[in-house]
Amino acid sequence: MLVVMQAHASEEQVRAVCQKIESLGYRAHSIPGAERTAIGITGNKGEVEAGTLEEMSGVQEVIRVTKPYKLVSRDIKSENTVVRFAGSDATIGGPELAIMAGPCAIESREQAFAIAERVSRAGARFFRGGAYKPRTSPYSFQGLAEEGLQIMAEVRENFGLRTITEAIDHESLDLVEQYADIIQIGARNMQNYSLLRRAGRSKCPVMVKRGMSATLEEFLMAAEYVMSEGNYNVILCERGIRTFADHTRNTLDLSVVPAVQRLSHLPIIVDPSQGTGKRNKVTPLSRAAIAVGADGLIIEVHHEPDKAMSDGMQSLYPDQFDELMAQVRQIAPVVGRTVAVASAKPPAVVSER
Numbered sequence: 586m587l588v589v590m591q592a593h594a595s596e597e598q599v600r601a602v603c604q605k606i607e608s609l610g611y612r613a614h615s616i617p618g619a620e621r622t623a624i625g626i627t628g629n630k631g632e633v634e635a636g637t638l639e640e641m642s643g644v645q646e647v648i649r650v651t652k653p654y655k656l657v658s659r660d661i662k663s664e665n666t667v668v669r670f671a672g673s674d675a676t677i678g679g680p681e682l683a684i685m686a687g688p689c690a691i692e693s694r695e696q697a698f699a700i701a702e703r704v705s706r707a708g709a710r711f712f713r714g715g716a717y718k719p720r721t722s723p724y725s726f727q728g729l730a731e732e733g734l735q736i737m738a739e740v741r742e743n744f745g746l747r748t749i750t751e752a753i754d755h756e757s758l759d760l761v762e763q764y765a766d767i768i769q770i771g772a773r774n775m776q777n778y779s780l781l782r783r784a785g786r787s788k789c790p791v792m793v794k795r796g797m798s799a800t801l802e803e804f805l806m807a808a809e810y811v812m813s814e815g816n817y818n819v820i821l822c823e824r825g826i827r828t829f830a831d832h833t834r835n836t837l838d839l840s841v842v843p844a845v846q847r848l849s850h851l852p853i854i855v856d857p858s859q860g861t862g863k864r865n866k867v868t869p870l871s872r873a874a875i876a877v878g879a880d881g882l883i884i885e886v887h888h889e890p891d892k893a894m895s896d897g898m899q900s901l902y903p904d905q906f907d908e909l910m911a912q913v914r915q916i917a918p919v920v921g922r923t924v925a926v927a928s929a930k931p932p933a934v935v936s937e938r
């Protein structure tokens with residue numbers, strides 16, 4: 586159920602409707618839009634009695650939502666969601682492309698700083714890096730855990746980059762939200778509903794990566810889990826799905842970008858690194874992702890990929906990342922997007938969160 590408020594409804598009227606919904610035992614999600622506020626109702630088993638709400642002042646109409654997802658849908662908010670960060674010009678979902686880059690895993694302070702320096706200079710505003718790595722083998726490097734998060738926090742302070750890192754369970758999420766700017770939920774955890782709910786109770790934006798065999802609807806429902814707990818700063822990420830094709834690690838499904846954008850107001854980022862698993866395919870697929878309308882990219886970059894402790898084969902050399910950015914800069918205006926300027930020096934230190 587969706588309560589659409591009148592364009593000029595006051596905050597007081599919105600609050601009264603929310604209180605009414607909660608008094609009926611449901612949860613109210615007030616989502617302000619450019620023209621009007623809509624209030625999503627969740628937690629209802631059957632149909633909500635619309636009559637009382639319809640009569641309340643400031644209410645324009647009460648709509649029954651037939652789709653399984655509510656809060657992620659354009660029905661509740663027609664304009665795009667833009668995720669913003671205090672103390673930074675970085676945005677996700679606005680006109681400027683969100684470029685996230687860094688190593689697959691944080692290996693040392695030296696490694697993280699060497700890579701951060703290069704990606705920051707090239708114009709990335711976000712630094713990626715795993716401190717908790719979900720590896721296929723239990724014997725592979727699992728990440729530096731809290732030490733890795735501390736290194737990322739130092740990168741943040743020194744380069745003014747916003748950070749994104751994966752939480753693999755409740756325990757790691759408790760730490761990730763203290764150190765990072767964005768919590769990444771990995772493909773393997775896209776249907777870990779308890780983790781999604783926990784991320785939904787965080788104040789941090791959450792990026793949900795598409796599960797390896799997730800349909801569009803399952804993908805959107807994962808985001809719905811996060812939003813249903815009250816966290817509306819959700820970003821989606823296409824990272825390739827499992828198909829019979831074996832020339833790439835996964836099959837990057839770029840068609841999901843316009844499909845998501847048609848149904849949802851949430852931003853969608855593309856990960857051509859996990860998506861292809863091959864360094865030589867990352868730049869071509871990045872070009873395609875921007876051309877198809879993605880809101881940004883997340884790219885693995887390593888200064889010594891041959892020595893990388895994870896995903897070296899798909900990591901770009903910093904020079905290749907420079908080239909990728911140069912190409913993205915040319916494509917961006919064709920699709921009405923901008924890219925942060927590349928700088929000769931790292932940007933000034935920003936520490937506010």
Ligand code: PEP
Pocket residue numbers: 689715719770771772773794824856859
């Ligand atoms: C990663 O970003 O390094 C990663 C493990 O991603 P995914 O969950 O998409 O495999």
Ligand code: MN
Pocket residue numbers: 689690859885895896
């Ligand atoms: Mn990786």
